[in-house]
Amino acid sequence: MIFEPEFECMPPDELRILQLYRLKRQLRRVYERVKPYREKMEKAGVKPDDIKSLEDIKYLPFTTKDDFRENYPYGLFATDMEEIVRVHSSSGTTGKPTVVGYTKRDLETWATLTARVLAAGGVRKRDIVQIAFGYGLFTGGFGLHYGVEKLGATVIPVSSGQTKRQIMIMKDYGTTALVCTPSYALHIAETLEEMRIDPKELKLRVGLFGAEPWTESMRQEIEKRLHIDATDNYGLSEVMGPGVSGECIEAKSGLHIFEDHFYPEIINPETGKPLPEGEWGELVITTLTKEGLPLIRYRTRDITKLYREECPCGRTLIKMAKPSGRTDDMLIIRGVNIFPSQVEEALLEIEGASPHFQIVVDRKGHLDEMEVWVEASEHLFFDSMRKQKELLDRITDHLQQSLGIKVKVKLVEPKTLERTSGKAKRVIDRRDLPKYVPEKYLKN
Amino acid sequence: MKVEQISVFLENRAGRLAEVAEILGKNGINIRALSLADTTDFGILRLIVNDREKAKEVLKEAGFTVGITEVVAVEVDDEPGGLAKILTPLSEEGINVEYMYAFVEKSRNKAVLIFRFENTDKAIEVLAKNNITILDGEQVYSL
Secondary structure (H helix, E strand, C coil): CCCCHHHHCCCHHHHHHHHHHHHHHHHHHHHHHCHHHHHHHHHHCCCHHHCCCHHHHHHCCCECHHHHHHCCCCCCCCCCHHHEEEEEECCCCCCCCCEEEEEHHHHHHHHHHHHHHHHHCCCCCCCEEEECCCCCCCHHHHHHHHHHHHHCCEEECCCCCCHHHHHHHHHHCCCCEEEECHHHHHHHHHHHHHCCCCHHHCCCCEEEEECCCCCHHHHHHHHHHHCCEEEEEEEECCCCEEEEEEECCCCCCCEEECCCCEEEEEECCCCCCECCCCCCEEEEEEECCCCCCCCCCEEEEEEECEECCCCCCCCCCCEECCCCCECCCCEEECCEEECHHHHHHHHHHHHCCCCCEEEEEEEECCEEEEEEEEECCHHHCCCCHHHHHHHHHHHHHHHHHHHCCCCEEEEECCCCCCEECCEECCEEECCCCCCCCCHHHCCC | CCEEEEEEEEECCCCHHHHHHHHHHHCCCCEEEEEEEECCCEEEEEEEECCHHHHHHHHHHCCCCEEEEEEEEEEEECCCCHHHHHHHHHHHCCCCEEEEEEEEECCCCEEEEEEEECCHHHHHHHHHHCCCEEECHHHHHCC
8 A cells, every 4th residue: 555646656757846846945944044054055155046956966065963963952953942843862861962853744744754654564544553662752653653643553552672561462452563673573573482472373464673774584584483574664863763764565675765755865975976876875865844853965874775666566766775884883772873982971971081892782582782891990990899890880870871771881801802903993793784795885 | 907908800711810820920929818709700809919019010011900908907716706706896886897808827726817898997996996916917918
């Protein structure tokens, strides 16, 4: 089923006319209303009127996470706070989180777009959808929640965690569609096996998974173990949240980007130059309809490629490949975005000195586990076990508070952490994640 | 009245303790007393040695994290009730023992107890008041 065929199946030339119209309107708005955008455009010597075609977008300056930091919290908003009806933000107390705001109309659009994702993933009006994404500042839970209602299906807002309860609800309430991270889906499959429940006893039919990268082999495993059709969907809170793109159940290859609301580009992350369709690079997104927080050429740091092909589902929208890696050092742990610099800042806050540390990420069973290994320097070391453990607990608590996820802290002997050419190697990721080949795009 | 103790951070890896022992032995340092507190991940080794400055230096050179702490050494007769005689007055005065370990001196038929107190000065005061023999640093290092 296609939720909005008039847009999702638009002939490409008509779509381009709509995109250009919306882009120009968006540019005029941000130029008038958002000082940081106006200043950046002036510095680059471009005015909204200079953009006469979609290709001209390359003359506009990029927007990055730094712009969010510099204009924290509301500096990039294009409307008065009076018009903003909801705020979401990235996790973490360390550094400055990214804050995003939505107007009433933005929430309408968001619900429509997540309804599109759900419909593409096979959800119908009669389905009972269990959302096991966190509800709160994270965009995952609320984003898809309103999409389910918009679509007219039934939503069970369980939120994340408590796997056995999730399964009980799934069984008793007759859940037919599951929404969560792909790794959590596998964790559910494992727990079902432990509880000796045959997935065939459940009514589960489809699963829509996102918020973290996953491989094709993971899809096959999820489908086999849960007896469902599994599709990928993509979004990021800065741009909107889930609902930027989603796979169709018919093809399960590539995510259709909702181009009538987002203009995607692929750039070479080193030079910033646009790359032609079909080439791998960094995804850049311009929002075409957002009112509260419009973004012009936002660098997502996700590596993918864009391509157009005739799709059996009937959508004419461009596709993006499953995101494969990042152009920065961001880690996604159980759907939560973590930067190594956040760990460094948190450690600095607690001990007033920056110890050598290393982040070790692994998948135990199917859930991500993050350990922070800290070298026991003299000021982190006590002769008393009680004091030593108190310090460890304090570091652990503080990291968990700052990062918003569970962390295990381990003390190690000095000089035992791997260093590459004198510089500390900050992250060891042992998970099997999709990795795209061009190593040059992947720093260190 | 106080004794200096060396503490060493050890990861729970095979052979780490042996390495410490070897480094000390090679440098002619004698271990007088020792205790090891451990968790599943790491351990804290505490040592009384004859030459703590040198011990600290050679261990740090070998890459270990080393600390020096003041502890109190007490001597009692090696007979039943010896430990209680010391602990009872301490507990009556509300002195907390952070940790302790002991060894026996066969030749003199005495036991030496090493204490780490939260409040070392107060503990020494209580011990002295109860006529308990406190050994000074030099006495312990050269035992």
